[in-house]
Amino acid sequence: MGTRESDVKEHQACTTISLSNYHWSDPPDENKWADCVHCGMCLESCPTYELTGQEQHSPRGRVHLIKSVAEGKIEVNEQFMDPVFACLDCRACTTACPADVDVGGLIEEARGQIRQAIPLTGYRKTVSNFFLHRLFPHQNRLNTVGGLLKFYQKSGMQKVVRKTGLLKIMPDHLAEMEGIMPELTQPVRKKYKNQNVIKAKGKTKHEVALLTGCVMDVMFSDINEATINVLTRNGNDVVIPQNQTCCGALHVHAGDREMGRKLAKQNIEAFNDAKKIIVNAAGCGCMMKEYAELFREEPEWHEKALSFSAKVEDVSKYLHDTGYEQPQAEIKTRITYHDACHLAHGQGVRQEPRNILLDIPGVEMVHMPNADRCCGSAGIYNITNPEMAGAVLESKMENVPDDVEMISMGNPGCMLQMAMGVQKYGRNQKIVHTVQLLDWAYKKEDGLRGQE
């Protein structure tokens, strides 16, 4: 029996799909690019377009190319890879876009296809494997800081780490703070290993679970400690689920969606009992709010991911929304605030951290022009695309006001990158996390009370 003409018509959609040059599962989502009408409103928001002036390095250009592969016009090859991987995934275009096109989601999906079509080789493979497979998913290895520090020394970033407070070298004029600065602490996951709940100081109002993060807990355990202090002080019991893992953002940014899914599943299960999941790293928070994106082809996990994501909240927004005690002690400092991309563009959190800083007596906030422009850190972008990352950092540093003593932000990747900028351009600002400053203010208040 021959094929009837009417049947052929019904299969038209299949014919269209077969044109696509995306050959693996989980391809870029057609509905995402269907929102883009190519108006160009995204152009000026894009750091890589600003630097190159080339439209394949602009959001609408990238969306156009991603769509062109699906239409069979081009292949997934090196020339296509260049613009897709040169994207910082900073999401500034998402803020600028009148139609809410999810450019970041498309980029990550396209990277997933590229990584499968063109596996990494050579130096990039080594770097990528080291970070993404052998280091971040394994907390015990991360805790063996030695290897990490060695890498940092080799890449000239040791001084950077010092700037961030790990080794507690501070400008003289901030010596006043030394007394209230936290000691170099061990990772909080290790420290509270045998403690089911870190109890709130005073009456318990809420119970929250904390993502301690992979890099955060090793390099910036003092920030995790500060986060716990600030949360417990404001009536929160804090739980640290022990089987949590790296959020997977770096893997997804790099196109390793399989590993991303694996880590996501582990976290979804680890935080199953939590009512609220508090994150102090913008990149992790944004990723965890988007877990469902990874499971478009696994309905059961898609559902779980959605309810997991609904519980995720950045610490600054959580404190702001649930209320916090205004510190009484004065921290006299001039400070500016940098919007981490995955906080401002990724999660729409802009005013909350600023309000917290403004609530600390003595803090004088100086506005940073283009505060929500990417600093160039972008996960491990500064390692994989050093030239572009350097140029992005340079224009960021030009916007840091001259006369501030500190730059506050809410993401560890930005903290490292900005510290590098401070170092490289001979500036002397201290890089702090928003909750650190709040914690210091509380500590100072307690100290003064103790003296009385």
Next chain:
Amino acid sequence: MGLKGLKTKDKHIKNLAKIVGDRSILHHKEDLLAYDCDGFTIHKYLPKAVVFPKDTLEVSRLVSYCSDNRLPFLARGAGTGLSGGAIPVNGEVVISLVKMKKLLSVDYENKRAVVEPGFVNLKLTNSISDKGYYYAPDPSSQYCCTIGGNVAENAGGAHCLKYGVTTNHILGLEVVLPNGEIIEIGNNGIPDSPGYDLLGLITGSEGTLGIVTKITVRILKNPEAKQTVLAYFDDVSDGSHAVSDIISAGIVPAALEMMDKTAIEGVESAAFPVGHPRDIKALLLIEVDGIAAGIDEQISQILDVCKNRNVREVKVAQDEAERARWWANRKTGFGAMGAISPDYLVQDGVIPRSRLPEVLNRINQISEESGLRIANIFHAGDGNLHPLVLFDARIPGQTELALSAGSACLQACADVGGTITGEHGVGIEKREEMRFVFTDEEIQAQTDIREVFNPENLLNAGKLFPSPGRCAEVKKERKEAAL
């Protein structure tokens, strides 16, 4: 970033690269695809190459090379044009001017500024606002479009009702002619030079007469006061009549914008909603500015007019933040259509203000006949309509349907004594519609002017005028053949 080595055998690519450098030329298909259209996406053509000159001299050398080797070429800015003026229909060498993006000088005393063509429109205002000045032409794409592109298209904007379009703000131009020669026109801000108005001719010539490489513009002192009104109507014709009434009352608003129900659905579904009621039929966004003394009186007159026309609700912006929200909602309106439709085609007809109600009715009819939704977001004050035809290019036949619905809208404008473009230009989109408003002889007269500047027609060919296959140029060719 950019290219790693040139990797080509094409001698033209190699020679063009010698002029601008290996890192300032694109020639791989994957990169060129990003340049196969501009804000008008219905037709797509790959360029031969894209080059990024850094100064006038490089532009001149590129143009000379193309001209000597008979390579078609065109200039491109941010590529946000809505009529396809920067689409390389003949596989052109695209000369992108985005790297020429400096603000060269500002002369506050004589109220003028000199910019390179790739300088973004809004950046000019941002650069001079601390001194209390601004650049008036404000196309909705001003966040990203370039002033060079604005000159090519003679761009308008919401505030052009009171302040005029781009041509009213251009004081001088440096132009690279299609043979590579660099000329300067305009007398650096001295108004009304003797001789023909070449500035007026180049401005709005859609990149067919030369490539502008330096622009002297007029800058204005910020108005002392500014008030913005938002009015919601249950009936489109009440809204339309209110527009005419406001102007008849002797008020010249800085801006007088209108959106219809479908447009409101779009902007409210998109990234910058302000909470307009979804069930109203039309809204007006009205802004008055000037010396503080008369503003309140004008506002109360406007409120009265709206009330007389059965307005459901009318309010004055309480602060700058509210005003900014209303404008962001309006200015991102076209892009916002992406939230309710995969594709759109925007038209740009102009009509006498008094004919608004009947033309809007006609557009509504066209929508019903074609089965495609049409949203209207437009500059009501100067009768500049923007019907946005919503369609889905993935559905076979819809693109053609949208094009013919768009064309019918322009016919409706021409029928009431209006014209086919107010500010977006003709480009490739409205070439055939030029016949709605010009006779063959009139079109011929214009192509004769083009020939003076662009005799080989290598620069941006196939734009602005109907294709020769159906127009006077053919008759001319036939005539010449007969001789």
